[in-house]
Amino acid sequence: MPLKMPLPDQRVLARRDEIIAALRRIVPGEGVIERPDELRPYESDGLTAYRQPPMVVVLPETVEQVAAVLSYCHKHGVKVVPRGSGTSVSGGALPLADAVLLGMGKFNKVLEIDYEDRLAVVQPGVTNLAITNAVEGEGFYYAPDPSSQIACSIGGNVAENSGGVHCLKYGLTTNNVLGVQFVTIDGEVLRIGGKALDAPGLDLLGIIVGSEGLLGVVTEVTVRILPKPETARALLAGFPTVESAGQCVADTIAAGIIPAGMEMMDKPAIHAAEAFVNVGYPLDVEALLIVELDGPAAECNHLLEEVQAIANRNGAVTLRASQDEAERLAFWAGRKAAFPAVGRISADYLCMDGTIPRGQLPKVLRRMNELAAQYSLDVANMFHAGDGNLHPLILYDASKPGELERAEEFGADILRLCVEVGGVLTGEHGVGVEKRDLMPVMFSEVDLRQQQRLKCAFDPDSLLNPGKVFPTLHRCAELGRMHVHRGRLPFPELPRF
């Protein structure tokens, strides 16, 4: 595989038995996994193109155990890869041969629900959907809804700053988390944020969310829960061109409407989804929009009419408004099943995740089709149209020599294109290992060094999830170097990196 991970530290590998014994003293019983056949299930996450069994897996059950594991690894220079449910599609939880894989799956309890302050305190291994399940009896829900919400953990959501189809109106994970309990690499347990709306000093919560397991390990999460909207209705609109669908999205927003969800699919995606779930998607259109409005019935009906009118003005050739909940869910069924649907028509696929300014969509899709021809690979497009987040699925067959590499090159070209038109490498999936080497396309060396200095403030020995996010591993001492002027430094007593 073309991806290069940091070379395993032979001195650490030589101490494997000793490390396992130490971990067993911290987490007794079945919480330490080391037999090769038992390590297998942990060798990859949702980015299955890459596999690497970890040196050892540890599954702690208490915060004290997490702190002790990290403290031990810190003291002995052992790398740590944190893992939630292992659903990352960017390789955020890809193990390292010389690292401890720290699985948080046993932290699976909902600790507290406070309807008065509209929040829930949960352990990081609780699944995204389980939070909504725990509070829906009282008419509440947790808003971010990544497609993998049945399986993905809230701890993983915090690490990746996960999104979903409702981001435009309700935000990503970072906009819906109030606080975390967080263990640093030296085993210190910190409380960041909590039940108040902000914290004094620097916004640590803001950088911990989305830090992809590079800054510490989250052991508790306080999320904001919302009263569930009274109703939701969806509109299914088919367009003869991608341009007209894109214009419909732009006009909707220009009319002051922020839909709960606004999804677009291109022809290959529509066909794959319809063949898979048979929900009645029109097959003779170039682009399909699903627009969801939520709120009181009066609001949904009013806005649905407005969006219908906008769609008509933009030449929609098919237009259906959901008449009941079953129909609304049917509209979504195809979109939600789009990944497995594509999985059925192609042996393998890569899912990209760039964001672009929405106005650039026709240009980007045109260029993407040219690239597809150039690489002789098919691509199906799903698109969070409201916020410009693209999900091109590149179809390939890993059993054919060279095809994975070609698919990866194609994907890299798509992401370069996203940045070129003013967008970004990832809108919700994270950088992980997948987009790591493309970071210099978006950020200058100075930008990247500044981000890595932030990492050094948390983890000066780079033991937490090394090889992810940043293409070059700089030593903190090197990053901290600063020209000394006039031979005099303020804060002479400060330790320098």
Place this chain on the structure above:
Amino acid sequence: MVLYNPQNAKDVCDIISGALAGGGKLEIIGGGTRTDFGAPNRETDRLSLKSLSGIIDYNPSELVLTARAGTPLTELNEAVSARGQGFAFEPWGAFMSTIGGVIAAGVSGPRRISAGAVRDHLLGFEAVSGRGESFRGGAKVVKNVTGYDLPKLLCGSWGRLAALTEVTLKVLPRPPERLTLLWRGLADELGFALMRKAMRQPVDVAAAAHLPGQATLIRLDGFGPSVASRRAHLNAVLTKYGAPEAMDEAEAAPLWATCQGGGALPSGPPLWRLSLPPRRALASIAPLLAMGGDYVADWAGGLIWLSLAGHEEVIRQRAAHVGGHATLARAPAELRERLPALHPQPPAIEALYRRIRRAFDPLGVFETNRFLDETNAD
């Protein structure tokens, strides 16, 4: 004291590099409307960003605006209003306030409870670090998770990490209607209970405030038919609090303005900003009110502006006890000289703050002792 007035980002780099070479310190200011926050700093050189002004790019359809950091807030508000849009976090400030200042001070208005804070709306920036290097964080699109979320870190950082030169913000459609429901003369307990009850309803309350002895306010923002329907829903579940008056946006504006920095509270005693879990806020401040404190409550009770002379330690203890914090928002110089404006945190957190500041500003060029937390500042 020297006042530097750079005209562009390159000038900012040069001035910071110059200060580094000379071992000097710089306090970054925007419109200079919040310089009375923190310990007085009469001697420190100042780096003013107000000449870095003007909108660079505004594309209403993309919901994104990029401006130089010294652009006055009023100018930005006018530009986005003209296109039927606004900043949903409702930034506020005195006449000369700049967008960079609003971001650095972490200022969000009443709609923060429903639309998020300034941290939720800053998408990207360019800034000059304490190394004198210009760098970028975030991006210019509404959805992005590439790399660390540095824009959030810059919000509320009070110019201690970097000098912002350019900022990109999310803009949103301005709600066509803003209806304020107002209940007069509810006792504090009832006012808070009303806000809690309203917040539990699926009516998307935009803002909720309690002005003691005066009024309890609930605001509904949105399209006409939606606001009417939500108003009916609230009326039905809040009958025990009596029938509310309804006010349109212009009528209610002066009342909501009293939530900005304590508004009409007595200006003599120190002003505190308490951020608290709403459910426990009233009980938490009860002893402070018994000591003669006056307050207004915004954010459905989660934000208390308290005017009270003395009792500084008790105020901070009460806030911390329920998991909140107390910021000294306005006070005589004498008090600001000895009491940190920001609520001190446990040593491990303070140490982490310090390491993060050093990551951006290794030599402490932005450490002017304004926050009384750099024991080794020279």
